[in-house]
Amino acid sequence: MDLFNVYPLFDIEPVKAEGSYVYDKNGQRYLDLYGGHAVISIGHSHPHYVANISSQLERIGFYSNSVQNPLQKELAKKLGELSKMDEYSLFLCNSGAEANENALKLASFKTNKSKVISFKNAFHGRTSGAVAVTDNPKIIAPINRRDDVVILPLNDLTAVESELSKGDVAAVIIEGIQGIGGIRIPDGSFLKGLRELCTKYEAFLILDEVQSGYGRSGKFFAFQYAGIKPDVVTTAKGMGNGFPIGGVLISPDFDADYGMLGTTFGGNHLACAAGIAVLDVIKSQKLIQNALDVGSYLMDELSKFDQIKEIRGLGLMIGIEFEQEITEIRKKLLFEKKIFTGVSGKHIIRLLPPLNLKKENATLFIQKFKEVLDEL
Numbered sequence: 001m002d003l004f005n006v007y008p009l010f011d012i013e014p015v016k017a018e019g020s021y022v023y024d025k026n027g028q029r030y031l032d033l034y035g036g037h038a039v040i041s042i043g044h045s046h047p048h049y050v051a052n053i054s055s056q057l058e059r060i061g062f063y064s065n066s067v068q069n070p071l072q073k074e075l076a077k078k079l080g081e082l083s084k085m086d087e088y089s090l091f092l093c094n095s096g097a098e099a100n101e102n103a104l105k106l107a108s109f110k111t112n113k114s115k116v117i118s119f120k121n122a123f124h125g126r127t128s129g130a131v132a133v134t135d136n137p138k139i140i141a142p143i144n145r146r147d148d149v150v151i152l153p154l155n156d157l158t159a160v161e162s163e164l165s166k167g168d169v170a171a172v173i174i175e176g177i178q179g180i181g182g183i184r185i186p187d188g189s190f191l192k193g194l195r196e197l198c199t200k201y202e203a204f205l206i207l208d209e210v211q212s213g214y215g216r217s218g219k220f221f222a223f224q225y226a227g228i229k230p231d232v233v234t235t236a237k238g239m240g241n242g243f244p245i246g247g248v249l250i251s252p253d254f255d256a257d258y259g260m261l262g263t264t265f266g267g268n269h270l271a272c273a274a275g276i277a278v279l280d281v282i283k284s285q286k287l288i289q290n291a292l293d294v295g296s297y298l299m300d301e302l303s304k305f306d307q308i309k310e311i312r313g314l315g316l317m318i319g320i321e322f323e324q325e326i327t328e329i330r331k332k333l334l335f336e337k338k339i340f341t342g343v344s345g346k347h348i349i350r351l352l353p354p355l356n357l358k359k360e361n362a363t364l365f366i367q368k369f370k371e372v373l374d375e376l
């Protein structure tokens, strides 16, 4: 059987990874400034993470959500403490799209409405509700197309209020920092305004922190820079450092009913073991502070390059925008300088490294980046 060929692949086969480095089958080492698409939070193959998952697997890997699983409570407790959102409750699932799907469903159940506002360049996943609120018609199949989704310009509160005032909106969904859309940060005043308007018009404010959460921005969640309290926050990617897990953090204003949400695999023992290890390491190794420090250093150094059109970002979520297309730059970084980076569209390089990236790794990247840009 052949694989369904939906991914354009680089001819590189990673077989091992450690910290901020990935090794291919020929033993070639690559500096990882992509983190497998913002997934690697605490670094590859962290010993505490490996030990926690391995020892859990030796005891029990899975049982259903119809029995007690104290690991889920431990994960929720640790997540509440580290994110300073202790009063929220946690629903565990398996991916970012699924987290958003559940958030939208909760909003619709609770408001008894169905319209959703999202924003230009937004990406929220590929399942039916999540893709419908994503600003990319190419990936919306006819079955997912909806008339009750409104995509508005980012940072335009007047447009949001004129839509909300119609009274039929269940939720406003927004990324803490737009990732796939090119590292665009919503203004703090915009997020505060959204909070006020959602309260006024009785709509849910959903913060999608799937990519920007888990310390990547230099705060646990990027929206925390604005000092607001969303109704629902969604998370995935860095939550499991590669083990599939997603979460929906739900404000204490909303009560659960049995059967309202559900999943077979969500919150399984192995996923919880991974998620707990991630939180332990983020805390003990002060990785949120590291993301802030190394991220600021990278942005300062990048600001010295005059070939760059604009640098945007917070912590270790950085977009480097060029006038010209970046395909050649990225290829040279990967194949000649042995550095993985991400992209967004044709003009933006995205840096999403593990949060334990050392300053010396950042310096190495800056040197190699300069060599590539000088050769252009």
Ligand SMILES: Cc1ncc(COP(=O)(O)O)c(C=O)c1O
Binding pocket: 095, 096, 097, 098, 100, 123, 124, 125, 126, 175, 179, 180, 208, 209, 210, 211, 212, 236, 237
């Ligand atoms: C902001 C955001 N939301 C949701 C998703 C979807 O997550 P997943 O691929 O785990 O379903 C992504 C994935 O890139 C994302 O960046």
